[in-house]
Amino acid sequence: MSFPQTTSPSRAPGTVTDAIAGGTLTTIVRCLSGSSLDLVERGKTIFLPGDPAERVYLLRRGAVRLSRVYESGEEITVALLRENSLFGVLSLLTGHRSDRFYHAVAFTRVEMISAPAASVRQAIEADARVGLMMLQGLSCRVLQTETMIETLTHRDMSSRLVSFLLVLCRDFGVPAEQGITIDLRLSHQAIAEAIGSTRVTITRLLGDLRNEGMLRIDRKKITIFDPVALSRRFS
Amino acid sequence: MSFPQTTSPSRAPGTVTDAIAGGTLTTIVRCLSGSSLDLVERGKTIFLPGDPAERVYLLRRGAVRLSRVYESGEEITVALLRENSLFGVLSLLTGHRSDRFYHAVAFTRVEMISAPAASVRQAIEADARVGLMMLQGLSCRVLQTETMIETLTHRDMSSRLVSFLLVLCRDFGVPAEQGITIDLRLSHQAIAEAIGSTRVTITRLLGDLRNEGMLRIDRKKITIFDPVALSRRFS
DNA sequence: CAAAAATCAGCAGCCAGCCAGACAGAAGTT
DNA sequence: AACTTCTGTCTGGCTGGCTGCTGATTTTTG
Numbered sequence: 001m002s003f004p005q006t007t008s009p010s011r012a013p014g015t016v017t018d019a020i021a022g023g024t025l026t027t028i029v030r031c032l033s034g035s036s037l038d039l040v041e042r043g044k045t046i047f048l049p050g051d052p053a054e055r056v057y058l059l060r061r062g063a064v065r066l067s068r069v070y071e072s073g074e075e076i077t078v079a080l081l082r083e084n085s086l087f088g089v090l091s092l093l094t095g096h097r098s099d100r101f102y103h104a105v106a107f108t109r110v111e112m113i114s115a116p117a118a119s120v121r122q123a124i125e126a127d128a129r130v131g132l133m134m135l136q137g138l139s140c141r142v143l144q145t146e147t148m149i150e151t152l153t154h155r156d157m158s159s160r161l162v163s164f165l166l167v168l169c170r171d172f173g174v175p176a177e178q179g180i181t182i183d184l185r186l187s188h189q190a191i192a193e194a195i196g197s198t199r200v201t202i203t204r205l206l207g208d209l210r211n212e213g214m215l216r217i218d219r220k221k222i223t224i225f226d227p228v229a230l231s232r233r234f235s
Numbered sequence: 236m237s238f239p240q241t242t243s244p245s246r247a248p249g250t251v252t253d254a255i256a257g258g259t260l261t262t263i264v265r266c267l268s269g270s271s272l273d274l275v276e277r278g279k280t281i282f283l284p285g286d287p288a289e290r291v292y293l294l295r296r297g298a299v300r301l302s303r304v305y306e307s308g309e310e311i312t313v314a315l316l317r318e319n320s321l322f323g324v325l326s327l328l329t330g331h332r333s334d335r336f337y338h339a340v341a342f343t344r345v346e347m348i349s350a351p352a353a354s355v356r357q358a359i360e361a362d363a364r365v366g367l368m369m370l371q372g373l374s375c376r377v378l379q380t381e382t383m384i385e386t387l388t389h390r391d392m393s394s395r396l397v398s399f400l401l402v403l404c405r406d407f408g409v410p411a412e413q414g415i416t417i418d419l420r421l422s423h424q425a426i427a428e429a430i431g432s433t434r435v436t437i438t439r440l441l442g443d444l445r446n447e448g449m450l451r452i453d454r455k456k457i458t459i460f461d462p463v464a465l466s467r468r469f470s
Numbered sequence: 471c472a473a474a475a476a477t478c479a480g481c482a483g484c485c486a487g488c489c490a491g492a493c494a495g496a497a498g499t500t
Numbered sequence: 501a502a503c504t505t506c507t508g509t510c511t512g513g514c515t516g517g518c519t520g521c522t523g524a525t526t527t528t529t530g
Contacts, residue, residue, distance in 0.1 A: 153312075
């Protein structure tokens with residue numbers, strides 16, 4: 001499976017070092033040989049389970065959903081990646097050819113950069129600072145994922161939902177007139193798939209929170225009036 | 236908070252490159268200036284929330300439990316790390332001094348190597364292959380953590396427990412006369428804290444699985460007779 | 471641009487699964 | 501031997517999953 005590649009001639013590896021002066025992973029990855037800048041529309045697939053894992057991705061703008069699909073047709077969300085997340089790291093693992101096992105879908109319109117795992121390895125060997133930056137990027141991923149585990153071990157669904165909303169505020173929140181708006185178009189179903197619940201339950205709990213005056217939902221975008229007050233609503 | 240340091244004079248950074256010939260992260264980290272080899276007894280704390288995050292750890296032998304403790308006294312497990320896991324990566328993040336927010340405890344007798352984050356950074360800059368190896372180590376961590384998220388999004392506790400047992404088989408399983416034994420002394424309480432359930436429920440479900448002839452428990456060590464058969468027991 | 475199709479939100483009733491709390495006996499520790 | 505920790509079981513009660521239905525909203529398509 002592949003996706004539309006909107007751009008990108010490869011450049012000489014020498015320029016990598018120049019890019020480091022810029023200091024961001026973006027500029028660096030952008031200079032790798034074989035790299036490309038890709039635009040993906042909301043809902044489009046980036047990779048499918050079973051695809052060969054050979055590229056590493058850096059999400060520049062938008063959100064990507066990593067999910068697992070079961071034979072039953074059920075689908076669960078493993079991660080909602082935010083801007084500047086590295087993904088597809090499976091391909092960095094030792095030589096043996098491996099396949100994706102997650103489904104990666106653009107959750108919003110997405111702008112991302114990708115490069116073959118081999119060039120990434122080369123770039124790291126050429127200039128260690130690249131490795132250091134990627135290491136920091138991945139460390140962030142680990143911390144984010146662990147926060148999500150915390151969210152998921154809450155026993156009652158209400159706490160779980162609240163905890164998840166706070167995670168979303170952190171990762172996708174933008175200031176609003178009153179409070180913080182989660183800049184994603186989230187259906188109740190999508191939330192359910194991320195926190196291991198059902199659509200009906202999420203509808204009910206969000207309704208409760210709305211009646212309590214904790215949040216507002218307008219065209220699938222959730223605005224939390226006061227995250228601190230919300231966080232006190234844990235069990 | 237600190238822990239007993241059993242060994243370790245620091246060495247000249249020059250030897251790092253030699254160690255890379257050996258090829259393992261262990262030998263490399265072992266050569267970093269300020270590194271130490273530590274032995275920690277089962278149940279002893281490695282770091283506490285609030286401790287300054289300044290070292291990176293590589294778990295050589297045994298298991299480490301990362302957990303979060305709430306004011307309520309409740310405790311949840313964020314990760315059960317297995318051999319060759321990197322942890323304490325928070326300290327690698329950008330300069331600003333940060334503190335641990337997890338509680339790290341030796342879940343078994345543990346043998347681990349640690350080094351100051353600064354020396355790790357230096358080593359990476361000195362030889363990029365170090366960065367590459369650490370990157371692979373962290374990639375593994377990400378994948379492991381994501382598997383755990385999958386486990387936790389199962390709606391019924393039975394599936395969740397089964398999924399968790401399979402994860403433990405993968406990470407801590409050793410072949411037994413019949414089946415695979417999870418080489419950890421797990422109390423029902425510990426399992427409950429890892430999958431967001433309660434002790435009583437775990438007791439009941441494990442009892443069911445035992446009655447079905449799926450597993451055996453002997454002095455807190457669980458033996459799964461047939462992991463494949465068990466995996467079919469999902470909802 | 472309007473009609474058709476698909477997806478989404480909200481509501482209700484039923485019932486299983488799981489939690490809370492309590493207690494007794496077993497196993498393991500000092 | 502005293503003590504702690506762990507396992508097993510029970511009762512009652514409530515949460516949250518499941519099913520089915522309706523109207524609203526969004527997207528697709530002719």
